Amino acid sequence: MRLNDLDERIVHALAEDARRSYADIGELVGLSAPAVKRRVDRLRAEGVITGFTVRVDPAAMGWETEGFIELFCRHNTSPADIRRGLSRYPEVVSASTVTGDADAIVQVFASDMRHFERVLERIAGEAFVERTKSVLVLSPLLRRFSSGAPA
Amino acid sequence: MRLNDLDERIVHALAEDARRSYADIGELVGLSAPAVKRRVDRLRAEGVITGFTVRVDPAAMGWETEGFIELFCRHNTSPADIRRGLSRYPEVVSASTVTGDADAIVQVFASDMRHFERVLERIAGEAFVERTKSVLVLSPLLRRFSSGAPA
């Protein structure tokens, strides 16, 4: 499922502003509005574009505290187990299994330090978790694309 | 800059589908289309909503390889220096200064391992970088919200 240059430029335009009109995008990439719509529809059908979402200032949503939690899991813990365990936490915005010492890296948004600590303790108490190591975000420097499935 | 219940429900509706019409959202939250638009306009003006973007399957974009790079920087490196240095890499999708041993955590998408390695070497060669430590993502388990400023 390879994208050509036109598709990439359309996706890029949508990444910058997903509410931009098809006519605007068409002007940008040299296509008519319906042609752009047809490509966007095709990209959605193919699963390249999985949806449209809003970019939000976390602080404004009351999420003042952000951090990463490294998970060291018990033996015989599958990625699916981790996923299932973590999906119940609304504070978890992203999680991945990784190479290296830790088994997974989990990104968490919390309202404040107390909230973050409470989430950390609950995650550390999960049956499949052996120990954790966490770092707090001081300043978010860059936040670019959005990917994957909705909440 | 506190949000009331109505604002939160509007933001939530947009987070699920940013191209949903104002009339649809209005029906959902019990407002007319113009009332929803005015609130969205206000949220944008206040910086709560920073934009609208598309959710993309990274693999479909040709980004098969994902990883985190911990940055250990030279003394007197400011967050702005790191931001400036990293913003030139299109492969960098997120970066934050953090507590703990490392100074910053950088999330990178690359087309394959060779590409990832090339980016890693170039970042490690930046003047402000002393050393790096990186892990590769094995499986992305969860990907939820989008936040922050556009590219």
Add this chain to the structure above:
DNA sequence: TATGAAAACATCCAACG
């Protein structure tokens, strides 16, 4: 200060060439 109704305007999208 915030709302809804309505009108003017823009965009979308299915049909056709």
Add this chain to the structure above:
DNA sequence: CGTTGGATGTTTTCATA
């Protein structure tokens, strides 16, 4: 893929609470 035109959505104006 582009053009067309009726349907749908957006945005301004206006009156009201």
